[in-house]
Amino acid sequence: MTPWDYPDFDDHEGVHLFRDPAAGLTAIIAVHSTHLGPGSGGVRFWHYADRDAAITDALRLSRGMSYKNAMAGLPAGGAKGVILADANHTKTPELLAAFARAVDSLGGRYITAQDVGVSADDMVALSKGTRFVSGLPPAEGQAGGDPGPSTALGVFLGVKAAVNRALGTDRLEGIHVAIQGVGSVGGGLARHLAGEGARITIADVDQHRAETLAAALGAEVLPVDQILSADADVFSPCALGAVLNEASIPTIRAPIVAGAANNQLATPEDGQRLHDRGILYAPDYVINAGGIINVVLEYAGQGSAAEVEARVAQIPSRLYQVWDESSASGEPAAVVADRLARELIGRA
Structure with a gap:
């Protein structure tokens, strides 16, 4: 093939x-x-x-x-x-x-x-073998380095926006977030959430990593096969993709899905399945753009660390744009985001 x-x-x-x-x-x-x-x-x-x-x-x-x-407004x-x-x-x-x-x-x-x-x-x-690489150690105050913290910040801001949209509150104190995968990004997200008083439940294939983070943050640990159906306000997939599928979506108990994993939908139809269940979905490539913002600005030589943070702070407004159009058109958020992105790359 x-x-x-x-x-x-x-x-x-x-x-x-x-x-x-x-x-x-x-x-x-x-x-x-x-x-x-x-x-x-x-x-x-x-x-x-x-x-x-x-x-x-x-x-x-x-x-x-x-x-x-495209959705992050980057020249890439x-x-x-x-x-x-x-x-x-x-x-x-x-x-x-x-x-x-x-x-x-x-x-x-x-x-x-x-x-x-x-x-x-x-x-x-x-x-050492090519100049077409980004994510290198940054100069003082400049964009660059590990993109994970920027991704985690953007997802955190996106979760706050989703909670405001679906639950009508701009406070995270007491909001229950179930995080699947607590590596660099998922762990960073958990720390941001803990800092604002959220209740956190985590799962990770590395049980020791999950237990260590849980002890530090006062979080609960669930087995990996139970986290998706946790009785939470937000399910946050931060591991690998295709976790949202025909079999898993009916088991989700959270009214919000907002996380860092790429390609969360196993098929295009899964966006419709979330929509039909009334689950507010934050399209993955919109909410998790913080890292690539850091990477692209570093490579282009256009950004300070402050500029990266300012652009990451715009992620919620892009999510609101998608959700507003979804509400107006009746289309799933995933479909709306795809259409907006394809228009931007000349493939409408």
Whole structure:
């Protein structure tokens, strides 16, 4: 099967497959759109069940980056890198150097950055082989570095907006938020919420990480298979994608879904399913844009840390735009957001 045959192929401008056996590299770089600027998006290091799953992930994630960058008002298109990890997640300097050469071969059509399984130190390593990289250690007061805190801040502001919209309060004290996944972003979100008195329930595949964070914040821990159906005000998916699907959506008890994970909807129909249940949904690529705001402004040399924070603070207004149009048209928020984003990238 060629990339054209995958259901998630969306007239991508390029789907590039890279193999360097000596370095242990098998990778995909999917460039969805460069209509607004170079394709920008992180690189994911993950062990997939098979290569078809990896290609599908790259296609979906790169399209999401096009939409995310467009809705955030950034001068960037959408692209994504995926490095296929072995079962032991073996990452070597040789593998990173080979991926840097792959990025460099595209001549700036793809700007890489940090994502799942990739660290800030890895970004520094990649920068030795290509200049088309962002997320590097920032100068004093400038944009750059780990994008996770900016993503967490944006999601926190988005959760506050969703609570105001659905529950009619601008206070988080006593609001119950169930967070699925408490890595860099989910953990940062939990800390922001705890700072405003929210009640927090968390789950993570790393039980020790969940218990450690819960002890620090006074949170409750649930098994991973129970967090989605927690009796909460907000369900916040902050792990991997496709968690919202035909089987899971009927079990959600929260009236709000607002989280950091990319590609939360397993299929386009799942946005309708949330809408039909009366659940207020914050489209993932709108609410989780904080990190890419930091990344793009760093690469463009346009932003201070203060400018990044100011732009992240605009995320709630974009969510309100989507929700207002959804209310007016009767369409699901996910459909409205997709239409707005496609208009911005010239694919109305």
